[in-house]
Amino acid sequence: MYSSEVKFVDTHEWVKKDSADVVLIGITHHAQELLGDLVYIELPKVGSQIKTHAVIGVVESVKAASDLYSPIDGEVVEVNESVISDPTLANTDPHHAGWLLKVKLSDTAQLDTLMSANEYRTLIGA
């Protein structure tokens, strides 16, 4: 689930390399488990610049609303329309089909500063 080619941040988002300077971003399995059945996801528009630690959207389950934090600096190049129309995709397949954003990195070296899968597993006690 928390595979070694994926990076993580302590606000429970994952970041995976899609091409040289483009990454996919989503919420972790652990995050979706805490939230429960997801019913609404709000994401930034394509073209917006996002900054590390900034609130860039919201993920809401039946029981709670949770802010979505940007794990990196970059520009949004695509949003996952499928997960917007069916937020439960982020419950059933949070690390693949339930991805949220595709982002062009401002600085590819930033990836190396994020948590590894093992570090994330330690953080959540998995």
Next chain:
Amino acid sequence: MQQTALYNSHLANSAKMVEFSNWQMPINYGSQIKEHEFVRSDCGMFDVSHMAITDITGIDAKGFLRYLLSNDVAKLENFGYGKALYSGMLNINAGIIDDLIVYYTEFGYRMVTNAGTYEKDMKWIDEVSQKFQVELTKRNDLSIIAVQGPNSITKVAGLRPDLAVKLTELKPFMALVVNKWFYARTGYTGENGLEIMLPSIDAENFWNKLLSVGVTPCGLAARDTLRLEAGMNLYGHDMNESINPSECNMDWVVDLSDADRDFIGKAMYIKYKDSGVKYIQSGLVLEGRGVLREGQKIYDTHNNEIGIITSGTFSPTLKLSIAMARIKPIVETRAYVGIRDKLELVKLCKLPFVRNGKILIN
């Protein structure tokens, strides 16, 4: 932290356990939406043993309850043993201390109150009871399993063939008492169903029997979305000690028909009604996407703040967000709700949203 007699059964069914009013209770068994849908379409069961059962006996039991509660237990006698009454228990200012169900039985009265209010309820009830010859018995020996959904009575009747006819013929808000088992046709979901009080030593076995006939275990999360769709108040959210019954659609549980009956909160309730209603309860439906939540503010079309959401959620049946709100009476049928930094359009509507599997709003 307290555990119910069904604690191990919940773990065996992969429940996610949470703390609720100092009890360890199942919040869901995987998906609260699936549990919700099961109750609307078939049959689910809830462990609600955290709720408090108190038996009230003694020669003054009736007089005591007529004084303690806003609804009048005197009318239960017209229906015979087993009749249930939903009521508020008010403070002197007509604020709601708790909402409860009281049953009229052969042995006296049985009252079921909320878990979160248990200590303050008992303190209050003890205090009021000093002037009456009554005995209060907390029934810690009993558990409560709510079996809810269109197929619930058939399922329970199938497990108790000896009682099948009586259970099938049981009228809403009536209870059947068989030895220590108490089958009440009441619920908190807006569906047909039973709330069964039974000896805790039998609880696990009965739970497993219900499982074996396809009754789905459901957690507190589904219970909340079901009751909200059904337009039923939740204590501590839609009502509390600073809200009077008129402000949360509970006028119907304040019985003023016997002018000679005094009850706690009566004078202030009447005074409030005479002075003109300031707040009413309304249902809200969010037109766009997003989720209404408790505490969000409501504005009229001229941008005046008119009230607040007391309970909000995503409705699994309507597939959009709904809420219950306390607002000033307005003539418009639309309003705005502040969600984060935006104002979102909502439609005002009558409660409930859903009853017996059917959507009641347009």
